[in-house]
Amino acid sequence: MNRFLSLATAFICAGVLGVTGVVSSSHAKEKIKVGFIGPLTGGTSANGLGGRNSADLAVRLRNADAEAKYEYEMVALDDECKPNVGVQQATKLAADKEIIAAATHYCSAVAIATVDVYHKFGLPVIVWGAVLPDITYRNKYAEVHRVNGTMINQNERNAELLSSLGYKTFAVIHDTTDYGKGHNKYFSEALAKHGGKIVGTFGVTSDQQDFSAELTQIKSLNPQTIYFGGLTPIGVRIRGQMDKLGLNNVLFDGTSGIKSDSYIDGLGKLAEGSLSFIEGAPTERLPGGKFFLEKYNDQNYPNPPEAYGGFAFAAMNLILDTIEQVGSDRKKVQATLNKVKDRDSIVGKITFDDHGQNTVALITSFVVQDGKWVVWEDSEYASGKRKLPGQK
């Protein structure tokens, strides 16, 4: 009896194997591995999981596509938003020769720590969420690309928007950390292109309390706008003290650093008409956001895509497109990615510059209207119904 059973089992197994063998050979698709890294655990895991699901969605849609030449498998690793862990995971991914390319990192500190690994192992990657300019610009690594924007892009958008609104003279206050100095540098460069004039630049410490001396000096310089490169706490103080010195007809132009509800809570009515800019956009506002959200919801993922899910999807999709085009060869994939120009994606056109940075990155502008951050284009300030401070 026992012998019969085992024989039967063996027979059935062989049969199943034979059948699947026939099936797979008739639809012969080469299997290709791609990678994904993001913070899947820890404080920023909501963004990491949303990014992973979105990248996974790109792979699933491709595998469901009968026209696709290859079958893809995504290897997702967790960098915990910690540079040391990220470097280990990046090494693991990059050392695996079966992995052709990867969409990597949400946290800037991790992304900047891992670029050397990708360069050393020659793994082409596309950063899907980290915003520090240095990730693409500190080195000129052909392996590293990025679909989302940087603080360079947000300052370009900032300078462009304000110039178009007729603001010409600016005083700059920035905190003296790398973050604030970066904002000062990129905003000054962007503003010069649009013909705006900076009448004074003030570096302040990131925990300064009193700004009356700086603001009095700014008052005597009489600018139309105070540009502020720094974070919410001192942003609140500066805007509050502007009021004390009677600087209420001057626009307060912030950066992504003040785009938080605590800015509005800290100032109440005085926050009205302040501006801020962030890289990316609410997913439903992305050019292909509706399509993306529909497909995403079809898959019943347990977590939402979050702010950068669309970018993770676009990054992975671009990788898959490239592999379809040139096959499973890291060098060829990298060379093709470097030449990406005006490629349509759900986050808009993608063009990589000589550092692999997407130059037409999406930036969303916000203005405080009735105690809320409202997308600029939807605001009554943009429609002309209300006027910003000092707007003519």
Place this chain on the structure above:
Amino acid sequence: MDLGLVAQYTMNGLMLGMMYALVAVGFTLFFGVLDVIKFSHGDVLTVGAFTALASFIGLQSIGLSSDAVELLAMLVAALGAMALLGAFIARAFILPLRSAPALNTLLITLMLGTVLREAVRLFYPDGANPKPFPRLLPADSINIGNFNLRLDNAILLTAGALVIVGLQLLLNRTKLGLAIRAVAQDEETAKTMGVNFNAIVLITFAIGSALAAFAGLMNGLYYNEINFGIGLYLGVVGFSAAIIGGLGSIYGAILGGFLFAGLQTIGAVALPFASAYKDVFAFAVVIALMAWRPTGLIPEKLSERV
């Protein structure tokens, strides 16, 4: 530079100087009676400001809306609570350490300051974010050229000056003041003359801490924003001001406070490089002054007892 701007800078400097002076006077009082440096002084200021804010929110929730009554209640709550806290700190942490090396007192108050600061951050609702402070003073202002004189600033400045004059009268014209000065001058003799040493120490700490609470309230009304870190910086500045003025001397502390504010304003305005260096400049001058007058500009009359 036109006259309006000079006036504006002077006004800014005076406001800052008044707050620094109020904090510095506390340091100097404590040093006077006990020869200790109480590093939690700045954080008592923070707790005072938050007490005022909490009592404002409490009054709002019971439907009170008169600015004057609210302000008075905040003043009483903040000053009263901090006077108690100051006396408690002296009783529980500083007096027991009298016979221990001075470094121990320094260390324990430094740690206590951290505890107070972190407690505000963690236990005040949403305490890690900057909190809006109500505008309770009339905000009328007159513009004279580039000079914007606000009524609320003028009131704050006057109130600060009155508090300092009041303290001066208390120390020099009352029996309590005489007792405080006696303890400061010679503890043993004061005791033999029938001064209740412990009570005087506690009262002095209560007065100094109430002054910090006043400075905290003033800070809140001036900036309309408070956060859990305000006391840390004001503590360092107040301490430095007390030292350059001459630790133990009330006039020295006041002078030191205004001097420091003046240096910061000059650092931000008159120096060719960016305002980022104004603190570097102010503290560098303090270092130079210390090298020139190690006991401060107005030294305590009997600075060392054998």
